Amino acid sequence: MSKVISRAVARLGAFAGVGALTACLTGAAELPPVRHVELQPLVAQVTRLQDALDYLGAPLAAGEHAALAEAAKMSDAGRATARIQEILDPHCLFGVLLNPAMRMNVYRGPAAPDLVEQGWRVFLIKVENHAGSTAVLQVSSPNAQRMYNAEAGAMPARWLEVGMFSSQPMLPNLSGLPLEYRIIQLYSRDAGRRSARFEFSAPTGGQDQGGVKNEIGVNFEAKPARAVTFRVSDEKGQPTIASFLIKDRQGRVYPSPAKRIAPDFAFHHQVYRGDGDVMKLPDGTYVIEVSRGPESLPQTTTLAVNARTTTVEFRTARWIDPSASGWWSGDHHIHAAGCSHYEKPTEGVRAEDMIRHTTGEDLKVGANLTWGPGFDYQKQFFCGAIDQV
Numbered sequence: 001m002s003k004v005i006s007r008a009v010a011r012l013g014a015f016a017g018v019g020a021l022t023a024c025l026t027g028a029a030e031l032p033p034v035r036h037v038e039l040q041p042l043v044a045q046v047t048r049l050q051d052a053l054d055y056l057g058a059p060l061a062a063g064e065h066a067a068l069a070e071a072a073k074m075s076d077a078g079r080a081t082a083r084i085q086e087i088l089d090p091h092c093l094f095g096v097l098l099n100p101a102m103r104m105n106v107y108r109g110p111a112a113p114d115l116v117e118q119g120w121r122v123f124l125i126k127v128e129n130h131a132g133s134t135a136v137l138q139v140s141s142p143n144a145q146r147m148y149n150a151e152a153g154a155m156p157a158r159w160l161e162v163g164m165f166s167s168q169p170m171l172p173n174l175s176g177l178p179l180e181y182r183i184i185q186l187y188s189r190d191a192g193r194r195s196a197r198f199e200f201s202a203p204t205g206g207q208d209q210g211g212v213k214n215e216i217g218v219n220f221e222a223k224p225a226r227a228v229t230f231r232v233s234d235e236k237g238q239p240t241i242a243s244f245l246i247k248d249r250q251g252r253v254y255p256s257p258a259k260r261i262a263p264d265f266a267f268h269h270q271v272y273r274g275d276g277d278v279m280k281l282p283d284g285t286y287v288i289e290v291s292r293g294p295e296s297l298p299q300t301t302t303l304a305v306n307a308r309t310t311t312v313e314f315r316t317a318r319w320i321d322p323s324a325s326g327w328w329s330g331d332h333h334i335h336a337a338g339c340s341h342y343e344k345p346t347e348g349v350r351a352e353d354m355i356r357h358t359t360g361e362d363l364k365v366g367a368n369l370t371w372g373p374g375f376d377y378q379k380q381f382f383c384g385a386i387d388q389v
Contacts, residue, residue: 031095031109033085034128034179039077045180046072046084048169049124052183056165057249057284058122060091081179085126088181093123094216096200098131106200106214115222117191118255119282120248122165125182132176135202139164139184143196146258147266160196161187161258174202189259191224225280226305231313232275234292239275241359242316245289246271246281254281263353272360281305292316293361295329323364330365331358336381337374347377351389 046068053059060068064087071087074080092109099105115121127137143160165183166172174180188194201213234240246254257266264271273279283306291298297317303309322329337348351368358366370378381387 029108029110031085031089031092031107031126032128033082035078035081037077037081037177037179039072039074039080041175041177042081042084042179043072045175045177046088048171049088049181049183051169052165053122055169055250056122056183056185060087085179088124089126091124092126092181093184093218094198094200095126095128096137097128098133098202100130102131102133102202102204104200104202104214106198106216108216108218113218113220115186115188115194115220116282117188117222117225118280119225119284120163120185120187120252123184123186125184127174127180127182129174129176129178129180133202133204134173134176135204136166136173137164137182138201138203139198140201141196141198143194144258147261155261159189159194159259161189161256162198163187186220187256187259188220188222189256191222193219193221195219225282226307226309228279228281228305228309229311230273230275230277230279231311232273232277233313233315235316235318237315240292240316241272241274241356242290242292242314243270243360244273244314245269246279247287248284249287254286255279262350263356265357272356274356274359281309283307288314290314290316292318293329293363295320295322295362328364330363330367332365332367334358334366334368336368336370336378348374351381351387355389 050060050065050068059065067087068084071080071083074083090110093111093113095107095109097105097107109124109126111123125137125139139162141160141162143157144162145154145158147155147158163185165185170183174182195217197215197217199213199215230244232240232242248254253269255264255271257269260266260271284304286303286305287300288303289298289300295318297319299314299317301314303312334354335348336351336354348370349368354366354368368378368381370382
C-alpha cells in the first residue's frame with residue numbers, strides 16, 4: 001500500500017508542479033505503469049534500446065529478450081505495453097515524469113544502486129512523457145564535477161562520473177512518445193558507500209528552465225575492483241616504466257581521465273605504470289596498447305580481468321636504439337607549471353611525477369622549466385645538490 005501511495009503522491013506532485021516532493025521520494029520503489037501507448041513505436045524504441053545495451057556490454061538476459069519479443073507480437077496493445085514495462089522497469093534506477101506543462105518529477109526506480117570501483121555500470125531511466133517533449137533529457141551531478149584543478153577539500157565528493165548514452169542506435173532527443181526508456185552510465189572512482197545528487201532537466205528554447213528541472217539523491221554501494229599487478233620490462237628484460245593506453249570494448253579509457261590526480265594527467269589518455277605497480281580494473285575485457293616513446297614498437301594486447309587475474313606481464317619492444325651510437329633522446333623544454341593545461345599555474349607537476357612520464361617515454365634527459373607564476377612552488381626542486389629524483 002505504501003508503494004501505491006508513494007506513486008500517487010509522486011504523480012500528483014508532478015502534475016501540480018510541486019517538485020519539492022521529490023526530495024522525500026529517494027527510496028527504490030516500483031515505477032507507476034504507463035497506459036494508452038501505441039505499441040509499434042514503443043516496440044521500435046525498445047528494439048533500439050536492446051541493441052544499445054548489447055553494444056555497451058550490459059545486455060538483457062536471454063529470457064528477457066524472448067519475453068520482449070513475445071510482447072511485441074501481442075494483439076492487445078494494453079497487455080503488450082504492460083508486459084514490456086514489467087520486463088524493463090526492474091532495470092530502471094530513475095523514473096522521470098513530464099506533465100503537459102513540462103513540469104518534471106524524478107523518482108527512484110527499483111534497480112539496486114550498485115556500482116563498481118574504477119568502472120562503469122549501465123542503468124535505465126523510464127520516461128513518462130505527457131508533454132510530448134522532444135527535448136534532450138540531461139542529467140548532471142555536483143559529485144561528477146572534474147577533479148582537474150579542484151581544491152583538495154572538494155576532491156572526496158567528486159567521486160562520480162555521469163554519462164547519458166544517446167549515440168546510435170539510440171537517438172539524442174526524446175521521441176515525444178508517452179513512454180520510452182533511456183540509458184544512463186555511472187562511473188565510480190571509489191569503492192564503498194557513496195552518496196550522490198542528480199539534477200534532471202529537459203531544456204527547450206525560450207522556456208523557463210526552473211520549471212523543467214528536478215533533483216534526487218541516491219546512496220550507492222560500489223564493489224571493489226580487481227587489484228592487478230603489472231610486471232613491466234624493457235626489451236632486455238630489465239624492469240621499467242611504460243605508457244599504457246587501456247580501453248574497454250566500448251572505447252572508454254581507464255582510469256577515467258575526469259577522475260585522475262597526479263601522477264596521472266587528465267589531459268592524457270595514457271597512464272604510466274612501472275614494474276610492480278598495481279592497477280584497479282573491474283571485471284571485463286580490455287584492449288591495452290603498451291609503448292615507450294618513439295623508439296619503441298607499440299604493442300596491443302587483450303586482457304580479460306576476472307577472479308583469476310592477479311598479475312599480468314608486459315615486455316616492450318624497440319625498433320631502434322640511438323643511444324648505442326651515442327645519440328641520447330630527451331626533452332629540454334618540459335613545462336612543470338604555467339602551461340595552458342593549468343588554469344592556476346601556481347604549483348604544477350612534482351619532479352617524482354614528471355620522471356615517471358619521461359621514463360615511460362624512454363627519454364634519457366628531461367628538463368623541467370619553471371617561470372614566474374609557478375616559481376614559489378617549483379623553487380623547492382632547485383636545491384643546489386643532486387636531487388634523489
